[in-house]
Amino acid sequence: xxxxxxxxxxxxxxxxxxxxxxxxxxxxxxxxxxxxxxxxxxxxxxxxxxxxxxxxxxxxxxxxxxxxxxxxxxxxxxxxxxxxxxxxxxxxxxxxxxxxxxxxxxxxxxxxxxxxxxxxxxxxxxxxxxxxxxxxxxxxxxxxxxxxxxxxxxxxxxxxxxxxxxxxxxxxxxxxxxxxxxxxxxxxxxxxxxxxxxxxxxxxxxxxxxxxxxxxxxxxxxxxx
Numbered sequence: 001x002x003x004x005x006x007x008x009x010x011x012x013x014x015x016x017x018x019x020x021x022x023x024x025x026x027x028x029x030x031x032x033x034x035x036x037x038x039x040x041x042x043x044x045x046x047x048x049x050x051x052x053x054x055x056x057x058x059x060x061x062x063x064x065x066x067x068x069x070x071x072x073x074x075x076x077x078x079x080x081x082x083x084x085x086x087x088x089x090x091x092x093x094x095x096x097x098x099x100x101x102x103x104x105x106x107x108x109x110x111x112x113x114x115x116x117x118x119x120x121x122x123x124x125x126x127x128x129x130x131x132x133x134x135x136x137x138x139x140x141x142x143x144x145x146x147x148x149x150x151x152x153x154x155x156x157x158x159x160x161x162x163x164x165x166x167x168x169x170x171x172x173x174x175x176x177x178x179x180x181x182x183x184x185x186x187x188x189x190x191x192x193x194x195x196x197x198x199x200x201x202x203x204x205x206x207x208x209x210x211x212x213x214x215x216x217x218x219x220x221x222x223x224x225x
Contacts, residue, residue: 018173021195058143
């Protein structure tokens, strides 16, 4: 008589995901929108590397970093031009293949799921509705309603809301800002290499794993989370 294997104990109760470049395939559109916005206000257009580096930060923090020669009195216009270019292409963007089955599996195993993103609340709510993800996540935090990455406040608020200790939290993201956020909050992290930042920069931030595809991430989480 054979017996079924015992269910694997969860190592992490809460799994927090970055959005852009981790679950949502938006890196190229964000990079181009930053470049176009900076050009619109007369700044030096950042390279692809410079523009993609700031993905994950709050909008104005990101634009200020990507456009250091744009005076502060032009920041409101810079922000509006970014939103204009992004909105023109937001429907071109989609979830990475395999994200929905991964999230379904994680919920089925009893994990709490959250989003910790540099997007605005309005922007996140719109995209969650557009891709029919309402109800998938137990909680979320955006950069405009708390401190931007890598300040730990975003994760601290999620932990307090959901009643989870730092050692039971895993943060997953595609940038060094995400992994530094996890370190600052006392949480473990996993990096993904298919987003905005080169994975060579991840090692110094001690991620548990670096996934090169959603399929790799899914498999690792089922085995280790």
